[in-house]
Amino acid sequence: MSDQSLTDAAPTGPSYDEVIAGRIGADELRIEPARLRHQADVARAHANPQLAANLERAAELSALxxxxxxxxxxxxxxxxxxxxxxxxxxxxxxxxxxxxxxxxxxxxxxxxxxxxxxxxxxxx
Amino acid sequence: MSPTDDAPPSPVGSGRFEVLARRPVHLDGFAVEDPSLGLVALHSPFDPTPSLTVLDGVVIEMDGKTADEFDVIDAYVAAHGIDLEQSARAMGTSDLDLARMILDPAVSRREVAALLAGTTPAKLARVVAVLRPHELIYALARMRVRATPSIQAHVTNRLDDPLLLAADAATAVAYGFRELETTVPVLDDAPSNALALLVGSQVGRAGALTQCSVEEAIELELGLRGLTTYAETISLYGTETVFRDGDDTPWSKAFLVSAYTSRGIKVRVTSGAGAEVLLGEAERCSMLYLESRCVSLARAIGSQGVQNGGIDGASVAGSVPNGMRALLAENLMVMLRNLESCSGNDTLVSESDIRRTAHTMPVFFAGSDFIFSGFGSVPRYDNMFGPSNFNGEDLDDYLALQRDWGIDGGLRSVGENEVLELRERAARALAAVYGRLGLADFDEAHILEVVHASGSKDLSPRDERLPLAASSAIRERRITAFDVVRALHDTGFEVEARRVLAMVDARRQGDYLQSAAIFDEDMRVLSAVTDPNDDAGPGTGYRPSAKRREELAHSPLARSVEQLLEHQRRDEGCLRVADEVRAELGNSPRDVVIGVSPAFATSLWVATSGLTVAQMLREILAGLEEEGCQGRVVRISHSIDLGVIGLSAARLSGSGIGIGLQAKGTVLIHRRDLNALANLELLSIAPLLVLDSYRQIGHNAGRHAKGMATVPTRNPYTDEAITARYHAATVAMVAIERSAVTDQPPMELRLLDLL
Missing domain, CATH: 1.10.1510.20 (Propanediol/glycerol dehydratase, small subunit)
Structure with a gap:
């Protein structure tokens, strides 16, 4: 049984046209910290608090x-x-x-x- | 008495043992169990007794050590790896009761995993050691995280040839591999290999994940640039000394895992039995206990999954009693810790095909998140990880195993033309990207060689520094996945450009950071969250879809009745029959009747041996003639049974001797006073019969007619799997014979120009 309820839509990344126009830098490869925190919530709801903690540390590290x-x-x-x-x-x-x-x-x-x-x- | 000079030398040793000693299994190393060296699979007398003491929410004692005695692994697991709300109940339940719970469909997978989260490493090892191999198989099927099984490929070559890597990546994806792992014979080639794999993996179908297994810092750098999409070579070890020798600590590994995760890169860690033994630092513990420490640590540091099941040390486990069983138990421990299992089978564990296949079959039967953490999709010699347990040469065997058992092992068959087209597209796409980015120029001959090559040995010698130069440029110019998207777009590979960008989008979403995630070919994430395993016994759990069942059943090797009979038409008319008349009872004592089957020389013209109906009859008639007998050919239409055909012939024959002959070539000699199931001589292995076999049947039938002794013809013998090779064809021929049965009486065939 599929449980998609916790996976909301993420903010969209750069469009194809923006990428091929060359306007996109390497920073746009990165996932947003908010998105990592959301994934941490999903992991915690699926009985893996350690994975959730890793995702939360990752959200912190995305600043570096x-x-x-x-x-x-x-x-x-x-x-x-x-x-x-x-x-x-x-x-x-x-x-x-x-x-x-x-x-x-x-x-x-x-x-x-x-x-x-x-x-x-x-x-x- | 002393032996005389001319006495034959008395034989020494047993011929049987000599034969056995030459078998490949004798090349394998087998070790005497020795706990002092860690050469023990499931349980060492030095393994700690499971224990846990918690005070005010803090672990102050675990598996026989107090907190001040903890090594780094104990310390990290005690602080982060154990669910203290479950631990009192988990540690207080017997090993046997926990083992039974793992197999009990009445207890949900979720409940089992929740309870076992409260076990210490020593306890978890004890619990899985209770399970016997068949129980382990079911436990794997039930406890793996993702419902849909999948499979990872190794894609490498000796030259780091980028075009070959891209073509092989596309080929692997066509076969169904969803993760591709490459590595390098030359470390500095890593960026070029990663880029080649990325482009090739998105040709043909979307969404395969790729990684380049190299030194940690370089691997991370490739991931940060979007040139790889997952990482798994973050090694964990079961003893502190080996951990330190591996130049890491649990905290450095935890940081590294978070670093990858911070960039949206999927990551799993690697462990596996035998590593500590190989380094002489097993601390007298069993491989299973040390691996339980690794798996518990993996969970504690927040890895979503573990690659284990031996890996580089698999053959060490394989050398001791219960070793293969311990490797299977390792995979189960990962699943019980609610993590993705990437289940090994990626090292050739034996020179014996029987042993290596047996090693893989339990995981294959059970299914896993990844049945192989590297099926060698390329030829053995090109696998730069060393040969895998299954390799490119074994693909059709693996597909046959899936078909035999109706098991989704993750792969499907692919036609030669499709593979050639995909390889060409991948090679051209990569050449275009390298050209556009100014990394390298490839000539047309190189592309064409790659398309048609089996492996790197089929390529002409070229400048081997090319991948190195390209790699330097990729690093210096900080090429990213976006540059790859642009280069693909600018050179007309828009489909692939969009797929590479989709991998970047997926990274920004992060849904594939959940446990056991893969993308299907429509870029849907299948993971613990979206595709959880709900196996609760018969009638539940993963079932292949109708489309998937069709793929599993399809085999390019399979032939329909029509295809099996196609070659019959080539020899149609080889036996010319002038007339068929009602057969009369013969009155000459030299008369021998050859009874032929219903479809003989009407629909069927070639026997399984490849001899035609005309050739078989000509030899029998010649043999009879050489004995001074006359043969008559009579069609027996009321039965396809060779005994009945032969006996019917004998009863029409003046001598009382008849020959029965089926179109597929089986032949016997019968006598009119015997019952149908008896006979005088029978050649039953039709595929092996030759012209002379039929000549001798003619001779012997003639001698039987004259009442003379014969030297019975013997069935030719082979130790090949003759039934496997011919039974499908035989079934088709029997079906034709059956459809030709009528109640027509025996008819004599008047033959034209046979002799």
Whole structure:
């Protein structure tokens, strides 16, 4: 049985004519944060709160540039960041993205300290 | 006593064992179960006993470890992966009762998944280990997320030839693959491969998803540009050490998943038994328990799906007892965590065709969100992931399996002309895009070679740096999906341009970020939300549509009665009959009657062996003549039974010996005092008979007539599947014989110029 009730129509993207006229930049490839939050509601209604949380983090991250995303991912890899680096990253995410991503990084910091995953020279 | 010099050497060893030792299964590695190395499938004595302690809404103990002992995987799962409202009941229910609930149609799929969300990794592993293989099959059918099963293809080649990638992508989509995965033998070729796959995948039909499996950062970059539409090579591991060696943590992976999701890119993670064992860091735990940790983590970090079922480590699981069963149980754990299952079968697990097929069949029977996380749609040698468990060479086998069992395995047959047209369109579209974007120029000969090629070995040597140069340009100039749309439009490929743009629109909608999403060919999203699996036993669950059933039943190899009989017309008239007169009882002791079947030389002219009716009769008559006997040919019209035909002939024969001969070639010698089902000699395997077989039947019938001993003719023997090859044709010929039956008495055929 199909349940389409939660999938409203999204705002329309660039039209074919606009694209071929060359007026559309790479930013128009992106999904809107509101749309991601809507998908989070759908996921939660379908018994997957973790997928919903991911979609909400994603909505926060849509404010950041591609380069920032790549750099932040890199700093979360093992041994890349000091405790201070991660604290600063969390603060920055709090300001520029949102509280959920900041929370993810703070939680990482706690466990990286505990399990020795911070940059060796700066490990406390 | 000592052996004398001239005694034959006494044989050593068993010939039977020698034969067995040469079988391909002997090339496979089999390991003695060893928990200390993690070489154990379902349960290790070192696996933790399932446990969970919650205090004020926080997990303070799980699977035998307190919170301060948690490694990173425990910590992430404990914090995010367990539904604490369900956990008391889930952990308090026995493994057996939970296993029974999974199979109980009275408990809905939704209820099962909701309750199991409260299990710890150790508990979930214990529950699925209870299920036996046939139970696992039903559990998969019932618990997978999406109702409609689907299938993913590997599309790669040794040269990273962009035109070949595009043509192979279009071919894969024509066969029905809905996700296409490529990778590179040369890392820096990735952008070119991704672009080729994107264009090729939208030729012919809309909506196939594509990905390029490479290093994480490059893969993300390709996704951000819209050159790929999903990602799945985000690897999770079951122990902290291996996770760290893989240069990630659960938090970095969670961030990466959210990063992809933030751009509207579908993403699933990859895990699978054996990875930890291969790296020597299994912590003495069973493969199933470690995989349960991966699957639980996948759910915890918010991935919509998991690729597992062994994957790169599949053969490690395959080397130990219950290994294949554990791989199936891995797929089930993903479904029980309410996630999309991309079910493996993407590594050749055995040199034995029997073993590799058996590995895939349970998932095939059950159906899955993706039955294969990479059916090798190209020739084995071109699969840059390494050969898959099924490959391009196996496509017709797979289609036959779908047809045999009435199972929707996701594919359909495609005609040669359609494939050639699609390959040409894809190759030309890609050449046009590369030309328009200034990435590369392709010559006409290259395009034509690609259209007709089976794989990269059929292509002439060319400059292998082309994909690399194109890739550099794609990266430096930041080519996006919009540039591809424009280039397709400007070069006259408007249909494909609109389809690529539709993939961008779909990304902006985000409906395919829900669990287990694919697009059908009309760009409708099929997912946990729009196409949920509601299997609750017989009469429920996924049924192929009428159109789909027709596709599954269709086989280009199938022949109708008319087609099977077409070649009969080529030899029509090869036996010329002057007259048919009522057959009289013979009075010469050398008279032998050859009884022929009702349609012999009227509608049927060629036996299954390819010999004509004239050739068979000529040999029998010559054999009789060489024994000094005279043969008479009599049509027996009242029966198609060879015993009756032979006995009727014997009863008309002066010698009492008759020969029965059907148009399909089966022949016997009969005697008038026997009953119909008995006979003197019978050659029953008509497809293998040769001219000499019929000559010898003539000889022997003559010797029987003279009361002399014969050396009985023997059926030729073959160990080939002779019935599989000829039974369809035999059924058609029998139908013609049956329609020619009349109550006409036996008629003697007066033949012209036979000898």
């Amino acid at each position: 540039s591609d380069a920032d995303l790549l750099a932040m991912y890199e700093s979360l890899r093992p041994g890349r960041a000091s405790g201070d680096d991660l604290r600063q990253l969390a603060d920055r995410l709090e300001r520029e993205a949102g509280p959920l991503c900041a929370q993810l990084v703070r939680e990482a910091l706690h466990h990286y300290e505990r399990r020795g995953l911070l940059r060796p020279s700066s490990a406390q």
